[in-house]
Amino acid sequence: MIVHPVGRAALLVELDDLAGAQAFHAEVERRRADGRVVVRDVVPAARTVLLDGFATPDAARRVAADAPGWSVPPLVADDGPLVTLRVRFDGPDLDDVARCWDVAPADVVARLTTTELRVAFGGFAPGFGYLAGLPDELAVPRRATPRTVVPAGAVALAGTWAGVYPRESPGGWQIVGTAVDAALWDVDRDPPALLVPGTRVRFEDDA
Amino acid sequence: MSARPGLEVVRAGALTTVQDLGRPGFAHLGVTGSGALDLPAHRAANRLVGNPDACATLETTLTGCALRALAPVVVAVTGAPAPVRVDGAPAPWGAPVSLAVGQVLDVGTAVAGVRSHVAVAGGVDAAPVLGSRSTDLLSGLGPAPLRDGDLLAVGAPGAAPVGGPVGVPLPGPPEELALPVVLGPRADWFTPAALTTLWRGTWTVSSASNRVGLRLDGPALERARTDELASEGMVLGAIQVPPEGRPIVFLADHPVTGGYPVVGVVPAAALAAVAQATPGTPVRFTPSSVTPSS
Incomplete structure (x- = not known):
């Protein structure tokens, strides 16, 4: 996982492949749902997940420092609506x-x-x-x-x-x-x- | 809602759209942020007529617009300085102006800058889409750009006193843009020579610029890699570099994903000046850190 700062209020998290990006995206959404990550927009893509709109540069920095240590379970095939x-x-x-x-x-x-x-x-x-x-x-x-x-x-x-x-x-x-x-x-x-x-x-x- | 027809569009101008603070939180569904390009001008116009910042204003492009009052309204013009007239008589720019029924407010061609903002007490009451009244020219969400003869509903004026306080200065448009840039996320896709060019080169604002992006004429930024970047999320202010090398600074109606590398990002606070840069304005980029220096 590579975490790129994007401007002052966003992070682009780069994964190895689509499966990695989908699993990481699911983890970000879990953390948003219970308030551990607070960010305006989360944009998954083919190999990346953009987290855009942190309240402060410090908030972005904290997530950038923590994210590589998150435990990210692999995506379950029959998960999701x-x-x-x-x-x-x-x-x-x-x-x-x-x-x-x-x-x-x-x-x-x-x-x-x-x-x-x-x-x-x-x-x-x-x-x-x-x-x-x-x-x-x-x-x-x-x-x-x-x-x-x-x-x-x-x-x-x-x-x-x-x-x-x-x-x-x-x-x-x-x-x-x-x-x-x-x-x-x-x-x-x-x-x-x-x-x-x-x-x-x-x-x-x-x- | 006490939506009432408050204004009739007598002259729509080159491109006049309804704008507010935008449509955040839907980027994952393909919906961009949108909203006023010159947010300080939008806020100032609203405050002059006693509106909260979230009320919708009109954003004009170069040639202003003209509006007939269908009810007594208070309006204010900010952003790009332009001659303001009521029934042909000069009226103040950057101040509240009362219109009686039938009177016509004419915002003339900008004498400097690009985009004037016209606020009306109560706000322009177009139908909100996903929580915003902003026109999104990229995907066609929100109200259509104004046309001659359109009727605009106006909301009920709030309790805030008309006339202030205006919390921000009303800046004049830039003669030169010196844009701060936080490098990345894809600066390593460019050659060292390209990064030297980024800091030392001068571009000019292209007439192809619009609400999607500020397009620049000038030196090309050479890539170190020629492979294709998988599409990834794009932020407001991203400097995207297409294969021909001329940078594009993404503005409010930018696509939410893109497949060209982003060399750096212009922080949002610097983009109000971009909104007012006329074609031909010189543009330079200056290095900036993630934390703004005080």
């Missing part, structure tokens, strides 16, 4: 993904509906979650030319990540389907995002 998304596998890139995986399109659907994914982090847009869980050998490239318009609800892949576009936006991921009736983002709901970091996600074929 479960969201099931009904997906119509009608995406324009389903055939390309099948070719990339060297399987039939139906096998792509089978694989995606039997793999439990987990929201690792957000960041691209409000309500977007980077879903981890596909193995390295199923990594797919981004599209050579990003689409200027990806519709809301599009279920897409890039690298080993899956994601669901919470609203219409540009995007370069490979679109394999459409989430049906999924309110991914609702500012009147608490939390407004359906796919909060730590949430487990299953795709269910709507065919």
